[in-house]
Amino acid sequence: MKNRISKILKFALCSIFIVQVAFAQQPKEKALLWKVTGNGLEKPSYVFGTIHLICADKYEMSDAVLNAVENADKIALELDMDDPAMNAKIQQLSINPGMKNIQEHIPADKVEVVDNYFKAKYGQGIAQMGVLKPFVLSSMVLLGNMSCETRQFEAEFVKLAAAQEKELIGLETVEYQIGLFDDLSTEKQIEALIEAIETPEESNKMMNEMMAAYTEKDLKQLGKIIKDNEDFEGFNDKLLVQRNKNWIPIIEKLSREQSVFYAVGAGHLTSEEGVIALLRKEGFTVEAVK
Template sequence: MKTRISRILALAFICLFIYQPAFSQAPEEKALLWKISGNGLEKPSYLFGTIHIICADRYEMSDAVLKAVESVDKIALEVDMDDPALAGKMQQISVNPGMKNIQEEIPSDKMELVDSYLKAKFGQGIAQLGILKPFVLSSMIMVSSMDCETKQYEAEFVKLAQENGKEIIGLESIEFQVSLFDSLDLQEQIKALVESIENPSENNEVLEEMMQAYLAKDLKAIQMNFEKNEEFEGFQEKILFERNRNWIPIIKETSKSGSIFYAVGAGHLASDQGVIALLRTEGFKVEAVE
């Protein structure tokens, strides 16, 4: 059976990553926190795999992670979430070019469904919310479908940085992340939007699978969830491998200047093209902590 486009986008929204089967260089240990040393580093840095959204009652922050955060000079996230201009940037790049409304792109037989759902969930219909990019609406729907209070690891790390007077840096820009979704075909995004409304249980299933694997610190289990989604194959170079390669020289140079706590989507840690394997190839020692 062909994988639903809504499931594919839901996976990307949650983690902004995908996987391929593990090879010899891929990490074998069940761990989310890793220590980076060697290759001329004066002080160790740390690599932590996050899940970008999780039910608050299942959120965990271990003493080992807190100790690692306290020991470093800076915290690096995929995007600098402490940037005061971030909210304005996100608002600007979340809307369609020219404030175009997508309602004319939605199939006529699905219009009432989409409009009534948006009104029920967000208090505004497609006439108002249609200026948002379809993948933004799909993301809003996915989060609203969760039957729990939610937390974000990245937001918690920003709080820890602020409380401990540590600088936050970003490995890439929010504009670059949004461009990954902008590269998707508009009609595919519309299709995903409609599917997410018609089948909300699909998103919940994706979220539950991801949370279970994440809490088990089982990178292989997370990886297996993505291997069954064959349609990710054409997207994986942009969404995962290219970004991993882009980050390696940044991690190399930044770690030379001091101890850094890197927190990125857990999927970036897995596979022979993951961050752990690439750092080892560059001569770093990367050890599982927990």
């Protein structure tokens, strides 16, 4: 059970690609792979936008992406997915402090709804599952509602790093990512959990729209979809803008040392405060790779 939860949460933690629609230096090209040169770099680096939850029949790893990985000296993901200590960290951080159960925070008329869902899907009710943080349970619901077999780009990059004997690193820690959700109140997290259980058609509709935009490499449309589905005011700034700003000095430092292939959620590549625009503001040349 713990291993299953760990895998689900690890998957969910890498699915933060909230997008804001903006202008200025927002990339206009339909592209997911970008080449970074200039500003004193000895070798090019690459930035690739992923979608962390996609149906297997829509999954595609292009030759251009594979070539970029092969040409790079190092691979950087949002998290170091190859860290042997990550499973233990995730298991520890996904449980409520003191093993407290969230059941007392669920509205009385919704307890049975939540309990029945987890008994049907996972064989255990809220009495057992409720020690997990609500956002962890929400991620399990969203994955459980998917009607297709899914693939994960990050898992493939972990395999490629091992096969090509390249170092794999993370741009941030799992503690930081989980902390973003911990900043949301328990009540807001439970609200999202109940909504995910009661309206699976809504989340499926959004995911289908996002997958369609992604396969068309249409970052602007992807941004519009996510913007229209924003749940909590101000949360986008934490999930997107601040993280982009955190990554830029790291990307600059690493890219000056070696050629690096960066793979982050596609939403981080759009808007005037996205990774592409911020790198251009720092003086780098960032070009779409078709």
